[in-house]
Amino acid sequence: MNYLSGAPVVFLVEGxxxxxxxxxxxxxxxxxxVTSLLPSTEExxxxGKLAKIAWVLILALGLLAQVVLIGFGPIHPIQLGFTVAALVFLADVRPAIAGLRRG
Known part of the structure; x- marks a missing residue:
């Protein structure tokens, strides 16, 4: 079968x-x-955020799940949940801690 003539190319590109x-x-x-490991527990x-150990554990499990489930694609429910958690950390927790360092 020629992968350059027809539908299989679509699947290859999608992959x-x-x-x-x-x-x-x-x-x-x-x-x-990695950035969750840098601030101290006191920061x-x-x-006023979730404890450091909780964030480190959540993000470590998310990283592990991403590696283990990489063949399932990015829309696997477990990966979606951990992706949201990582984005919440980067958009909310990290800037809040950085604001303490500046202020």
Whole structure:
């Protein structure tokens, strides 16, 4: 079968796109996990956020799930939940802690 004539090319392109999205999400989760390790426990408490150990555990499990379930695509329910958690950390918790350092 010729993969350059017809529907199989669509599936090949789709597979590369899904792989690309999965790799980007892996990078986002790895970045969130590493940056969750840097602030002290007191900084999390001063910002009024969930405890450091909770965020580190959530983000570590998300990173692990991304690696283990990479073949299932980025819309697997477990991956979606952990992606939301990583994005919440990066959009809410990290800036709140950074604001304490500046102020």
């Amino acid at each position: 590369w796109i899904i792989l690309g999205i999965s790799v980007v999400l892996l990078g986002v989760k790895a970045f969130a996990f 999390y408490e001063a910002a």
